[in-house]
Amino acid sequence: MIRVLAMLAGLAGALTLSQFPEFSQQYRQRLSGAVNELRLVVVGFDTAAAAAGQSREEALAAMGARGFEGQLKDTFTRSIRRYERLNADLAALRGASPLKRLARPWNMADAELVRATWAEFRPAVPATTDGALSAGIGYLGGWAAVVFGLAALRRVFRRRKVAGARA
Numbered sequence: 585m586i587r588v589l590a591m592l593a594g595l596a597g598a599l600t601l602s603q604f605p606e607f608s609q610q611y612r613q614r615l616s617g618a619v620n621e622l623r624l625v626v627v628g629f630d631t632a633a634a635a636a637g638q639s640r641e642e643a644l645a646a647m648g649a650r651g652f653e654g655q656l657k658d659t660f661t662r663s664i665r666r667y668e669r670l671n672a673d674l675a676a677l678r679g680a681s682p683l684k685r686l687a688r689p690w691n692m693a694d695a696e697l698v699r700a701t702w703a704e705f706r707p708a709v710p711a712t713t714d715g716a717l718s719a720g721i722g723y724l725g726g727w728a729a730v731v732f733g734l735a736a737l738r739r740v741f742r743r744r745k746v747a748g749a750r751a
Contacts, residue, residue: 590730597726602710602719605682611692611701612677612685618697619674622667629660640664670694682714686721 633643647657673691680688692698710719 586731586734589734590727593730594723594727597722597724597729598719599722601686601722601725602715603705603707604686604718605710605712605714606708607701607705608677608682608685608692610705611697612674614697614701615670615674615677615692615694618694619667619670622663622670625660625663626667629664666694670697682712683717686718 629643630640633640636643638646644657644661647653647660649657673694676688676691677685680691685692710716
């Protein structure tokens with residue numbers, strides 16, 4: 585029974601993780617688009633600040649904290665921070681292979697982009713080496729989770745049986 589469960593868990597892990605290379609590629613494409621759009625906002629803000637003789641920080645500080653100016657300041661501040669974060673993620677993912685992207689989940693952590701990618705994602709047959717390797721890693725992970733998880737449970741219940749028999 586344990587072997588069957590372990591094999592099923594391994595197959596589920598293989599099926600799931602084999603999709604990661606394609607998902608990560610689509611995420612990276614969306615990430616690139618988001619960075620390009622945010623770059624326009626940030627460059628536009630910096631250009632307007634420079635035309636007024638101010639740095640980005642000076643221009644943000646000069647904006648009021650209330651009303652329309654406060655809302656605009658918050659919007660620009662969030663956009664600038666998101667641009668910097670996403671641009672750093674894109675730089676880290678740009679040269680990374682799918683297996684390296686698998687080891688860097690923190691560079692694929694923008695919830696908005698993950699949701700948008702997932703909404704459009706369609707599973708595909710893993711016809712690449714990276715897909716096959718990801719499937720292998722998924723199989724081993726699923727198999728190991730069941731085998732070690734059940735072994736740990738068995739150990740706990742054996743201890744209880746032995747302790748109960750001594751009493």
